[in-house]
Amino acid sequence: MNTGPALVSILRQGDTLVASVNTALDDSEMLRFQTDLIRQIGEQRARGVIIDVAALDVLDSFGSRTLRGIAEMARLRGAVTVVVGIQPDVAYSMMRLGMDMGTVTTALDLEEGLEYLARLRRRPLGGTRAGR
Amino acid sequence: MSAPSDAPQEQVLTLAGAELLPQLVAHLREHRAKLRDEWSARIREAHLLDAMTPQEMANETTSVYDNYVEVLETGSVEALQHYARDLSERIIPRGVETHEVIGIVLLLRDVLARSLFAKYQDDFALLNEVLDAYEPAANRIANTVAVSFVDERERVIRQQQDAIRELSTPVLPVRERLLILPIIGVLDSERAKQLTEQLLGGIRTHRAKVVVMDITGAPEIDETVANHLVQTVDASRLMGASVIITGLSPTIAQTLVTIGVDLSKMNTIGDLQGGLEEAERLLGYRTTRTEVAEES
Numbered sequence: 001m002n003t004g005p006a007l008v009s010i011l012r013q014g015d016t017l018v019a020s021v022n023t024a025l026d027d028s029e030m031l032r033f034q035t036d037l038i039r040q041i042g043e044q045r046a047r048g049v050i051i052d053v054a055a056l057d058v059l060d061s062f063g064s065r066t067l068r069g070i071a072e073m074a075r076l077r078g079a080v081t082v083v084v085g086i087q088p089d090v091a092y093s094m095m096r097l098g099m100d101m102g103t104v105t106t107a108l109d110l111e112e113g114l115e116y117l118a119r120l121r122r123r124p125l126g127g128t129r130a131g132r
Numbered sequence: 133m134s135a136p137s138d139a140p141q142e143q144v145l146t147l148a149g150a151e152l153l154p155q156l157v158a159h160l161r162e163h164r165a166k167l168r169d170e171w172s173a174r175i176r177e178a179h180l181l182d183a184m185t186p187q188e189m190a191n192e193t194t195s196v197y198d199n200y201v202e203v204l205e206t207g208s209v210e211a212l213q214h215y216a217r218d219l220s221e222r223i224i225p226r227g228v229e230t231h232e233v234i235g236i237v238l239l240l241r242d243v244l245a246r247s248l249f250a251k252y253q254d255d256f257a258l259l260n261e262v263l264d265a266y267e268p269a270a271n272r273i274a275n276t277v278a279v280s281f282v283d284e285r286e287r288v289i290r291q292q293q294d295a296i297r298e299l300s301t302p303v304l305p306v307r308e309r310l311l312i313l314p315i316i317g318v319l320d321s322e323r324a325k326q327l328t329e330q331l332l333g334g335i336r337t338h339r340a341k342v343v344v345m346d347i348t349g350a351p352e353i354d355e356t357v358a359n360h361l362v363q364t365v366d367a368s369r370l371m372g373a374s375v376i377i378t379g380l381s382p383t384i385a386q387t388l389v390t391i392g393v394d395l396s397k398m399n400t401i402g403d404l405q406g407g408l409e410e411a412e413r414l415l416g417y418r419t420t421r422t423e424v425a426e427e428s
Contacts, residue, residue: 084372086370086371087336088329088332088333088335088336088371089332090370091332091367091368091370091371092328092329092332092367094367094370095328095363095364095366095367095370096363098363100366100370101370106369106370106371106372107372108335108336108339108340108341108371108372108373109339109372112339112341112372
């Protein structure tokens with residue numbers, strides 16, 4: 001388990017957590033991020049999670065699988081996850097490698113992600129059922 | 133003149149020729165006007181360079197002639213290569229063909245050789261030496277001009293291919309956050325790849341949410357390209373944009389189903405108009421028609 005300083009900043013904005021992945025993460029750092037984020041969802045009573053991967057120029061299969069896992073775990077803890085900022089090149093190579101984000105919602109950037117969550121909130125939906 | 137790759141006996145001849153060349157060049161300079169006119173006449177007779185006006189042809193023949201004689205004198209092929217490329221650049225857009233260029237250079241070679249025959253006809257041994265000096269140089273010139281012309285033509289073709297590729301997949305914003313991507317012509321895998329790159333880049337630049345991909349103009353699609361399109365739809369979704377595909381022709385629809393491409397994730401609508409209406413609905417636009425005539 002990676003116990004060094006957290007490489008991903010997780011900020012709270014209202015009932016939404018915004019996690020910006022600023023640098024490429026190796027597998028143990030990715031798991032560390034997962035643990036931190038899932039814990040914080042409970043602590044902060046978050047209903048929405050935005051994971052911003054705009055700074056990443058590579059997203060490998062482990063990374064995308066972990067993101068899918070995080071979204072699923074977050075759903076179990078009562079929060080909707082949106083992955084934002086996937087770069088054109090990243091999307092293209094994920095497509096070439098046959099990777100996808102499964103049922104995870106994706107949006108262009110942070111602004112779009114926040115708007116998506118705001119739209120969900122306006123609808124009378126339970127947190128755990130709000131995903132697609 | 134005495135390139136090290138030349139065979140030994142040729143070297144002896146070219147050494148003798150080295151003294152003759154200045155004499156030869158002086159002769160060609162002296163009779164420049166007459167020889168040039170003769171050459172032009174032969175070009176017209178052979179119906180080469182018909183695309184040019186007489187004035188242009190006179191200018192070109194003069195400069196080709198001068199260059200030709202200069203290369204005979206100096207033996208420097210670089211200058212000729214440069215000139216030939218420059219000439220090709222000018223005449224290719226006018227539709228001058230390869231056989232014409234080679235034809236006129238060979239004609240000039242013949243006209244000049246004929247004139248040398250006439251000058252040295254009394255002394256057969258000397259004529260032989262003169263031709264020994266003249267022929268390799270003349271052949272090299274013809275060779276250089278032809279190669280330069282073909283090189284230049286290929287360069288132009290490559291440039292045009294790039295331009296066509298670039299133009300062939302425009303990504304057009306029609307409303308805020310709505311892009312259309314008309315696909316005209318055959319989609320091969322190279323174009324499909326380029327299309328994906330342009331689309332993903334366009335989604336980022338225009339912050340698009342909906343993309344209408346219209347393939348009315350694509351005559352057919354094979355399995356690879358169809359799968360690529362499906363993947364493109366996935367990749368766009370990763371960037372938060374949904375893709376609507378319109379204008380699937382009956383042939384393409386049958387092909388896709390027959391080859392068993394998984395189209396369950398594709399949002400398809402009959403024609404571009406329907407696709408745009410659906411896109412506007414997704415984006416929350418509502419189009420209403422105002423009765424202009426009655427209001428005014």
